[in-house]
Amino acid sequence: MSKTELISVSLTLNGEHRSIEIAPQERLLDTLRYRLGLTGSKEGCGEGECGACTVYIDGLPANACLVLTVQVRGRALETIESVQVDDLGSMHVSGATQCGACTPGVVMTACWIKRHPELAKTHTLRELMAGNLCRCTGYDGIIEGIAGTDCAS
Amino acid sequence: MRRLEGISKLSGRERYVDDLPCDGALWGMTVRSPSPRGRIRSIEFGPGVEWSQFVVVDHRDIPGPNEVFLIERDQPVLASDYVRHMHEPILLIAHEDRAMCRAAVKQIRIIIDEQPAALDYRVLPASDQVQRGQDNVLKTLKIEKGDVEHALAEAAHVVEGVYETGAQEHIYIENQGMLAWVEQGVVVTQGSMQCPYYVVNALKHALARDESQVRVIQAPTGGGFGGKEDYPSHLALHAALLALKANRPVKMIYDRSEDMAATTKRHPAQVRHRTGFDASGKLVAQAIDVVMDGGAYVTLSPVVLSRGIIHAAGPYACDNVRIAGRAMLTNAVPFGAFRGFGAPQTLFALERHMDVCAETLGIDPIDLRRMNLIRDGQETATGQVINDGADRERVLDLATKHIELPERREQHATFNITHPFLRRGIGLAMFFHGAGFTGSGEVALQSRVRVAGLKDGRIEVLASSTEMGQGTLTVFTKIAAERLGIDPSQVLIATPDTARVPNSGPTVASRTSMVVGRLVERACDALLEQAGLSRDARGERVQQAIRAWHVAHPNAQLSSEATYERPPGVQWDDNTYRGDAYGTYAWAAYAAEVEVDLRTFTARVIDFVAVQDVGKVLHETLARGQIQGGVVQAIGWALLEECVWERGGMKNCQLTNYIIPTSDDVPPIRVYWMQTPYAHGAQGAKGIGELPMDGPGPAIANAIANAIGVEANVLPLTPERLMQMMDGAHV
Numbered sequence: 001m002s003k004t005e006l007i008s009v010s011l012t013l014n015g016e017h018r019s020i021e022i023a024p025q026e027r028l029l030d031t032l033r034y035r036l037g038l039t040g041s042k043e044g045c046g047e048g049e050c051g052a053c054t055v056y057i058d059g060l061p062a063n064a065c066l067v068l069t070v071q072v073r074g075r076a077l078e079t080i081e082s083v084q085v086d087d088l089g090s091m092h093v094s095g096a097t098q099c100g101a102c103t104p105g106v107v108m109t110a111c112w113i114k115r116h117p118e119l120a121k122t123h124t125l126r127e128l129m130a131g132n133l134c135r136c137t138g139y140d141g142i143i144e145g146i147a148g149t150d151c152a153s
Numbered sequence: 154m155r156r157l158e159g160i161s162k163l164s165g166r167e168r169y170v171d172d173l174p175c176d177g178a179l180w181g182m183t184v185r186s187p188s189p190r191g192r193i194r195s196i197e198f199g200p201g202v203e204w205s206q207f208v209v210v211d212h213r214d215i216p217g218p219n220e221v222f223l224i225e226r227d228q229p230v231l232a233s234d235y236v237r238h239m240h241e242p243i244l245l246i247a248h249e250d251r252a253m254c255r256a257a258v259k260q261i262r263i264i265i266d267e268q269p270a271a272l273d274y275r276v277l278p279a280s281d282q283v284q285r286g287q288d289n290v291l292k293t294l295k296i297e298k299g300d301v302e303h304a305l306a307e308a309a310h311v312v313e314g315v316y317e318t319g320a321q322e323h324i325y326i327e328n329q330g331m332l333a334w335v336e337q338g339v340v341v342t343q344g345s346m347q348c349p350y351y352v353v354n355a356l357k358h359a360l361a362r363d364e365s366q367v368r369v370i371q372a373p374t375g376g377g378f379g380g381k382e383d384y385p386s387h388l389a390l391h392a393a394l395l396a397l398k399a400n401r402p403v404k405m406i407y408d409r410s411e412d413m414a415a416t417t418k419r420h421p422a423q424v425r426h427r428t429g430f431d432a433s434g435k436l437v438a439q440a441i442d443v444v445m446d447g448g449a450y451v452t453l454s455p456v457v458l459s460r461g462i463i464h465a466a467g468p469y470a471c472d473n474v475r476i477a478g479r480a481m482l483t484n485a486v487p488f489g490a491f492r493g494f495g496a497p498q499t500l501f502a503l504e505r506h507m508d509v510c511a512e513t514l515g516i517d518p519i520d521l522r523r524m525n526l527i528r529d530g531q532e533t534a535t536g537q538v539i540n541d542g543a544d545r546e547r548v549l550d551l552a553t554k555h556i557e558l559p560e561r562r563e564q565h566a567t568f569n570i571t572h573p574f575l576r577r578g579i580g581l582a583m584f585f586h587g588a589g590f591t592g593s594g595e596v597a598l599q600s601r602v603r604v605a606g607l608k609d610g611r612i613e614v615l616a617s618s619t620e621m622g623q624g625t626l627t628v629f630t631k632i633a634a635e636r637l638g639i640d641p642s643q644v645l646i647a648t649p650d651t652a653r654v655p656n657s658g659p660t661v662a663s664r665t666s667m668v669v670g671r672l673v674e675r676a677c678d679a680l681l682e683q684a685g686l687s688r689d690a691r692g693e694r695v696q697q698a699i700r701a702w703h704v705a706h707p708n709a710q711l712s713s714e715a716t717y718e719r720p721p722g723v724q725w726d727d728n729t730y731r732g733d734a735y736g737t738y739a740w741a742a743y744a745a746e747v748e749v750d751l752r753t754f755t756a757r758v759i760d761f762v763a764v765q766d767v768g769k770v771l772h773e774t775l776a777r778g779q780i781q782g783g784v785v786q787a788i789g790w791a792l793l794e795e796c797v798w799e800r801g802g803m804k805n806c807q808l809t810n811y812i813i814p815t816s817d818d819v820p821p822i823r824v825y826w827m828q829t830p831y832a833h834g835a836q837g838a839k840g841i842g843e844l845p846m847d848g849p850g851p852a853i854a855n856a857i858a859n860a861i862g863v864e865a866n867v868l869p870l871t872p873e874r875l876m877q878m879m880d881g882a883h884v
Contacts (some may be wrong), residue, residue, distance in 0.1 A: 039172035040165020042375075044326045045409045049808035052326055052761075080165035088163040092155050095774040098782065099622025100162030100169075101326035101375030107163055130815040133808065135324050135376055136622045138781030138817040143773070 009073045014082040017032035022069045029053045030080060040080035040104045044133065054105035055079050061112050061131075077119030080104035083111060098136030104118035106132045109145045154641050157626045158373070167192045167478035168373040170344040171406045176844070178332065178402040179208065180251040183393045184244035184261045185415065186236040189270035189766070189801040190284075191485040193234050193243065193460040199260030208399040209255060210245040215394065217361030222354045228450035228637050230359050230390050236265060237284070238449035238486050239802030240415045242387070244685065244686045247395045247403050261877075268866035270484035272801050275423050277751025289482040292455040294462055296534050299473030304438035308429030311438075312510045316426070316502035318850070318868045320446075320796040321789075322421035322803070324619075324813050325489060327375020329384060333392035334402035336368075340393050343370040346385035347377045348659035351647045355386035356393060373651040377621040378786070379490030382661050383453060384416045393708075396480075410569055412452025413806035417489025418796060420445040420457055420480075424465065424502030424838055429473075434516045436471040436525045439534075443499055447480040448487035449801075453462055457488075459494025459591050463734045464532035464847075467503040468545065469525040474534040485801040490661060492783065493846035496586060497790070504582035504851030505866055508858060512739055516854070519553055522583045535604050537733045543829040544768045545740050548658035549583055551825055555762040556581075561746060574751045578860025580864040581744045582851040585736025588840025589664040590766040592725040595717055601660035602672035602681045604633065605712035607645075609702045610696035611682075612637065614673055615647040616657040618665045623842055624775035625665055631772060632670045632835050636677040639805035645837070655714065670717045670835030679713035720833040734741040737831045743784070743848035746858040754855050754872040754879065758849075760820050765844060769837030781822040783845025789814045790846075791853040796868050 002053070004010040006021040012040050013036070016061070022031050034039040043049035046065050055065040059114065096110075098102040113119060113128050142147060160861040161167045161679060195767065198204050212219050212233040219233060220226035232243045242264055248254040271282040271289055278289045285291055302370040305311055331344030340360060349369045357366040369389065376383060390403055391754040407415070415470035422445045429438035443462050447454035448473050462478035510717025526549065529540050556579060565577045589595050603615040614633050620626045634641040647654055657669045678688050684698040702711050725732040746760040763780050770776045793812045805811045854865040870878075 016359070032710045033172070035855075037174075039184055042327070043171075043408075044328075045808040046411075047807060047809055050326060051208070083164060085164050085239065088160060091163055092159045093774075097156065097159055097162040099326065099374065099376040099776055100158070100167050103162045104165035107165070124817075126816040130817040133324075133326065133813060133815060135326055135378070135786065135813065136782045137778055138783070138785035138822050139819060140781045140821050141778055143816060145822075 007035060009069055011072050011074060012076040014078055024070060025071045028067040028069045028072060029063055029145040032064060033100050038081050040102055044102065049133065050102065051109065052102050052105040054108040054132065056108065056112065061109055069131055083107060087111065090148030094145035094148065095137065095141035096145035102132060102134045106134060106142055113146060154627065154631055154772070156624065158620070161428040167373050168401055169327055170332060173332065173372065173404055175404055178397055178404045179247040179249050179395065180254045180345045181245055181247040181392055181403040181405040183259050183391065183646050184246065184252050184258055184263065186232065186239060186243060186265065187263055188236060188265040188267050189239050189272070190237055191265040191603060193232065193236060194264045194266050196244065197262040197399045202257050202260050204405060206248060208247040208395055210398050211395045214360055216398070217359045219478045219750070220359060221390065223452060224455055225451040225512065232850045233424055238484050240486055241799055242391065245391050245395050247399055250651065257751065258401065270801060272483060272485065274421065274444060274481040274483050282556040285482045289478055291451055291482045292458055292480040294478040294730065295457055295606060296474065296476040297536060298536060301438050301440050301473045301475040304311045305429045305440065308437050309432040310430045310514055311671040312428050312513045314509050314866065315786055316424045316505055318422050318498045318501050320421045320488065320762055321491060321794050322413055322811060323378045323380030324374025325378060325380055328407045328409055329388055329416060330406040331383065331385065331388040331392045332402060333389065333396040335396055335400070336844040338426050339366055340397065341368045341370065342389040342393055343372050344385060344389065345374045345381055346371050347381045347619055347621060347661060349619065349651050350384050351383060354387045354514065355390055355649050356844055358391055360393060369651045371619045374606060374619055374621040377493065378415060378492045379574035379661065380454045381621065382490040383660060384489065385705035392479070394808045405736045409808060410806045413811065414803055415486065417452065417487055419491035419621070420454065420488040420495065420498065421460065422448065424499055426502060426506045428510055430507065430510065430514060431824045432631050433522055434514055434521055435635050436469055439466050439471050440813060441465045441476045441480040443471065443476065445495070445498070446479045446483055446485060446488060448483060448485040450487045452487045453490050454488065456591065457490065457495040461499045463535060463591065464496040465499035465503060467500065468527050468583055468740060470531040483801065490789045493843045494662065494787065495785065496843070496845045497538050497850060500584045501848045501854070503870060504584060508580065508855045510656035519549065519558070519581060524768055526583065531566065533734070534732045536731045542827060544827065546741050548764050548766055548827060551764040552581060552744045552762055554827060555764065555823060558638055558706065558745035558762065559746060560607045564598055576751065576860040577746065578856040578858070579744065579746050580855025580859055581742060581851045582848040582855065583742045584847045585740050586663065586740040586840065586844040586847055588662070589736055590662055590666050591734055592727055595668060596719050598658040598717065600669060600672060600717045601655040601714055601716045602657050602669060602676045603655050604673065604676035606684055606699035606702065608700065610700045611643045612639065612644060613645040613647055615654045616669055616673070617649045617651065617654045618669045619649050620655050621660065623779060624772065627775060628666050628771050632673045633677055636674045637695050639696060642695065663842040663844070664878060667831070667834035667840050668717065670838060671833060674835055675715035675863045676713050679715060681712060684711045714796050717847055736833060737839050739765060739767045739844045741844055741848055743852045745849065745852040747853060747860055747874070749857060749860050754876040756792055756875060758820055758853060762823045762825070763845060764825040766829050766840045767844065768831040768834055768839035769828050770826050771836060772839050777824045779841050780824045783842070784822045784849050785814050785819050786848050787849035788819055788853065791850045791868050792870055795871055
């Protein structure tokens with residue numbers, strides 16, 4: 001048992017080109033949190049159930065705990081750190097966050113839903129948010145907040 | 154006023170323990186028991202691991218007594234030669250590489266000479282399973298009023314029932330985690346926790362240090378629900394032992410699976426009711442037996458049992474009551490604090506039983522409750538005279554009104570005979586929740602709060618009450634700002650760091666706003682006097698006086714403290730369990746509408762109404778969030794969340810197979826307030842946080858019984874359980 005050799009991966013992170021050294025088997029969530037210091041993405045379950053680590057890969061939401069960092073080579077990655085604070089007002093008012101551990105993932109999914117208004121024709125907000133577990137709010141504060149959120153694309 | 158740390162949380166900038174920079178820290182991990190009970194024969198360190206690179210701690214590295222300081226001292230920090238439950242910690246290891254540490258844990262084999270484990274709390278142990286006293290009973294408690302047997306013998310109707318509830322896992326979204334380091338001889342731990350001074354006491358005891366040699370700092374905490382009441386003491390001890398031995402900072406962060414396997418859960422409980430009514434439906438006798446599974450160590454079980462039995466007779470007036478409570482030692486992972494603290498279990502039994510009684514008596518369940526509801530001047534089971542001016546009957550009426558009870562019953566009657574496979578029903582529960590510590594607990598705590606006037610005229614509130622999502626920061630800011638008539642921006646809340654803040658008691662028991670918030674008010678009043686002002690001084694005058702005080706007293710600190718005082722007239726006898734069990738109670742009636750799918754045996758809550766009198770609502774958004782979040786957590790307990798056991802350990806330690814509600818599993822939770830102020834709570838507030846855990850279980854079970862006619866007397870009512878119940882029932 002020894003430390004593994006690092007490999008180099010290039011990607012676009014929150015609009016910026018980055019080249020980083022990672023272990024081949026490293027999870028994207030660990031790269032973000034422990035190598036890059038982007039601790040906004042949280043680990044809630046480590047198996048893609050809770051959504052606290054939601055990021056966008058080429059514009060699509062993904063659970064960073066289920067993705068190896070090598071898989072995002074050459075792709076565009078966006079994390080909670082890219083979200084504008086001004087866009088969070090209605091979720092703040094509605095009580096969308098309590099303990100805050102699920103919140104970054106909730107906000108990422110919420111902003112993605114707002115960027116895709118066509119989804120509202122076929123799905124309810126409650127269906128669309130079902131991939132983000134929250135244990136504090138009972139979801140009403142989140143759903144009300146999203147209904148009023150305006151996330152810039 | 155918005156949640157103070159809201160934007161920080163929404164933007165992902167809030168730093169939880171695992172987000173804190175910690176240069177040079179080692180990762181710490183735990184080696185646990187593979188067996189529920191037995192003697193440790195040997196520990197084998199496997200080949201292929203450079204063990205010299207690891208820091209390894211066992212029970213011999215504990216400087217003080219190998220005991221986790223709590224009610225009793227029966228639980229070791231690390232098992233020495235004997236294990237009493239699965240996943241009991243035995244060794245700690247640390248390494249700078251997390252992956253290597255994780256891999257090394259798997260290379261350590263613990264060999265146990267197994268002994269027979271007691272795994273069913275409902276049956277008396279066989280002789281070779283006895284591990285405490287004659288019978289593994291770890292606590293009994295009794296409440297007695299009047300002559301129950303005589304009243305039952307004379308009663309026109311006697312109704313019996315047995316009710317059971319399962320364990321529940323907290324699933325705070327942030328797993329448990331702790332940092333520890335040694336700084337100039339002081340052991341410092343920082344992490345996710347509800348009760349910094351519980352951790353202080355645990356460190357002092359097992360590390361044999363005095364209070365000046367330990368320091369505990371709460372990091373922003375991603376949910377607690379009771380799960381971070383006592384367990385962080387274990388984790389802090391573990392991290393501190395590794396840090397002391399390694400002479401380096403150590404970080405221990407559980408992953409979800411370890412957190413679910415090793416930490417506490419809600420106590421499973423079985424409750425038996427034998428209830429007497431007169432011919433008109435008036436309650437004349439309640440005989441109630443409560444049994445709880447305590448798990449392998451005493452931990453908090455005696456006080457959970459206490460709150461459970463005090464709430465067991467419910468918000469009803471009855472002259473003859475006998476409640477016998479028993480907590481059993483088993484070889485399950487110890488059960489612990491969970492929102493409601495024993496009351497959800499006994500109130501499920503009571504309020505489900507009330508519907509069973511109503512059906513037996515041929516009385517409408519709402520009418521039966523209304524007829525027996527406690528009225529001002531009447532006594533609870535412990536002989537506490539209720540005289541708070543709250544209109545409990547109106548609470549009940551509002552719930553039936555908002556759920557449109559008569560109209561929906563009529564609609565369901567048609568729906569249920571016309572729909573091919575869906576059945577709808579409606580159910581209600583009426584209940585109460587005592588706020589603050591039980592009996593003389595608050596007096597014993599002697600909680601303190603300090604308020605400081607700073608040089609620039611701002612105010613700082615120093616308390617050990619923690620923010621874990623419920624809104625302590627915002628509520629304390631609001632209370633202090635309104636007490637002094639200043640802008641909330643002029644109030645700072647100190648980080649709960651035991652080097653700075655006094656002991657305000659633990660952040661539990663729905664006591665923070667009501668009890669500690671009241672201390673914030675009183676400390677503010679004392680600060681005014683200290684600054685040479687009258688108690689009615691408000692606003693800019695206050696801040697001017699504080700600035701002026703600092704000019705007159707350079708290099709001095711302006712601060713005042715308030716210490717808890719028992720409200721006048723409150724009496725409690727711990728020996729007889731008679732008197733005022735709580736300073737006050739919140740009252741509530743919850744109504745659920747459910748839909749059961751006969752094809753899949755799945756029950757869904759399709760509408761939910763929560764009406765409560767919690768005294769003055771201090772912050773509507775936060776308070777509503779407490780109710781909605783608590784109701785949904787209780788919907789999970791009622792319908793989805795099943796701990797599957799194997800040898801006293803949880804088998805389904807993953808969010809993949811332990812199912813909590815998603816946004817799509819629950820309807821909007823409709824919340825309504827009544828606000829009868831409580832004179833001894835901050836601004837008239839009563840406790841609120843735990844109340845919403847009590848009512849949904851029985852309301853939903855009653856609704857399912859109403860929809861499909863089964864005896865829905867066991868929680869959780871998963872599809873599997875409903876399928877069994879419906880086998881033979883008419884649907």
